[in-house]
Amino acid sequence: xxxxxxxxxxxxxxxxxxxxxxxxxxxxxxxxxxxxxxxxxxxxxxxxxxxxxxxxxxxxxxxxxxxxxxxxxxxxxxxxxxxxxxxxxxxxxxxxxxxxxxxxxxxxxxxxxxxxxxxxxxxxxxxxxxxxxxxxxxxxxxxxxxxxxxxxxxxxxxxxxxxxxxxxxxxxxxxxxxxxxxxxxxxxxxxxxxxxxxxxxxxxxxxxxxxxxxxxxxxx
Numbered sequence: 001x002x003x004x005x006x007x008x009x010x011x012x013x014x015x016x017x018x019x020x021x022x023x024x025x026x027x028x029x030x031x032x033x034x035x036x037x038x039x040x041x042x043x044x045x046x047x048x049x050x051x052x053x054x055x056x057x058x059x060x061x062x063x064x065x066x067x068x069x070x071x072x073x074x075x076x077x078x079x080x081x082x083x084x085x086x087x088x089x090x091x092x093x094x095x096x097x098x099x100x101x102x103x104x105x106x107x108x109x110x111x112x113x114x115x116x117x118x119x120x121x122x123x124x125x126x127x128x129x130x131x132x133x134x135x136x137x138x139x140x141x142x143x144x145x146x147x148x149x150x151x152x153x154x155x156x157x158x159x160x161x162x163x164x165x166x167x168x169x170x171x172x173x174x175x176x177x178x179x180x181x182x183x184x185x186x187x188x189x190x191x192x193x194x195x196x197x198x199x200x201x202x203x204x205x206x207x208x209x210x211x212x213x214x215x216x217x218x219x220x
Contacts, residue, residue, distance in 0.1 A: 004217050006035040006054035020058050023200030031213040041075045046083040058097040061104035085109035089184030093216025098194030113183055116156040127151050127169040129177050137220045138180050138211045139164055145204035150195040187216045
């Protein structure tokens with residue numbers, strides 16, 4: 001299995017980089033993926049995606065150039081959106097994780113590629129994730145699981161993706177929790193968990209992440 005190269009954009013005001021690296025690092029190592037982690041959002045560019053086979057984003061779309069006491073702005077430019085769309089359309093794999101569909105432009109190429117958008121989440125609590133498509137390569141070996149995390153409520157273009165999982169809370173109800181589909185020549189897999197290290201390291205979520213890497217890289 002040839003080594004793949006990935007660009008992994010992480011960390012924001014509410015998600016520090018250490019736990020994300022600790023949680024995702026073993027996933028890439030197991031998949032023979034040379035992953036470059038970066039907190040610099042400017043690293044997302046068409047030039048920097050050249051020669052890579054996988055893009056992973058685990059951060060939201062907000063930055064505070066004037067400080068946290070001032071309004072945020074969205075960091076992703078239309079040029080960056082188009083770079084993501086072109087990368088996937090031309091055969092790249094893309095894994096938007098957790099809050100990577102939160103506070104991003106809703107009317108451009110990035111939203112189109114992600115096939116979904118964040119709506120809201122309650123406080124961290126324990127809920128169940130149900131695997132609803134057990135035949136998909138991403139869900140192989142995964143069963144329903146319970147974890148303590150942020151339950152993200154999201155919209156999803158259900159008419160053009162394969163739904164993999166749904167989250168269920170007795171308090172807050174249900175939402176989509178994972179989907180996968182092909183975009184052009186490339187593949188996209190969204191997974192919603194990941195607000196804490198414990199959530200990322202949940203054994204079943206680790207299975208889903210490993211499978212998603214393989215699937216996005218067309219190794220399965």
